[in-house]
Amino acid sequence: MSTERPTNPEDIAASLHSAAIHLLRQLRQADAGSGLNSPRLSALSVIVFAGPITLGHLADAERVRPPTMTRIVNALEAKGLVKKCASAIDRRTIHLSATMKGKRVLLEARRRRIQSLASQIAILPPQDKKTLHATIAILNGLVRVL
């Protein structure tokens, strides 16, 4: 008897993993228009959506060490996309937030990424759209647990 079963957790996990890799690899192609490379775009994204945020938390969120994030943030600041504010409460830390320019650049980059995917989703049968919608809640639950 085959172990290939529709709801075998290992098979689902492997296929989800593969699909996510290919999806992001494709979507990343649209980033060339942003003028930022992947690590910078990713950091800016977290600052825009989760800011203000400390450098340590940002490094945690991006799974890199603080020295690495220091350089990335310095580059974003030099481009006028991010600003640093010292904390009045704890002067060891800095609070990072996006400038208006930074928000604009990030949202434009995100729009480019999302747009081609959205245009493909738009032509799917309604049942497929519903399936995708249901999947998102499941995936969000999985990611939170991991």
Added chain:
Amino acid sequence: MSTERPTNPEDIAASLHSAAIHLLRQLRQADAGSGLNSPRLSALSVIVFAGPITLGHLADAERVRPPTMTRIVNALEAKGLVKKCASAIDRRTIHLSATMKGKRVLLEARRRRIQSLASQIAILPPQDKKTLHATIAILNGLVRVL
């Protein structure tokens, strides 16, 4: 009237994008045990599953330039994970394939990634598993078109 609709393509696209990012970021944590960094692991993965493959095609698949892939492949070869074979047909090209050691390292790394995800999927309700299973086919179709 709200534009937030369950099957609005933009919303689905944005949420899928975000979920994929978070999923892979989480899974990438398991890679530390492999002894390889992300670019090398990724290249090895393509060689194991799509090999033998030329350096140019591998660079295309990974969305980097040939000089970048040359260095990554040289490092993998130095570690005994990959071997290069000159082509008898076209002596400009080389064929890359994984060694037994390379396959072992990659499959072990992949097992680590998949395992934690599979253990979470295993405890989902059967309906959620079916939803995920249905989603994979849809996602594979989307990725192919992009």
Added chain:
DNA sequence: ATATATCGTTAGCTAAGCTAATGGAAGAGA
């Protein structure tokens, strides 16, 4: 036979990954 195109490599640049060490600041304990 010659010119053009292709494949992968090398050179040289910038950026990103790391650890260790550092300086400044905050907190805990005596």
Added chain:
DNA sequence: TCTCTTCCATTAGCTTAGCTAACGATATAT
């Protein structure tokens, strides 16, 4: 109040990865 420990981000210094341009060897077209 002083001292020690811990915390936060930066700097230094290393390796690796990203790029383009140029190159040499090879294949293809004329």
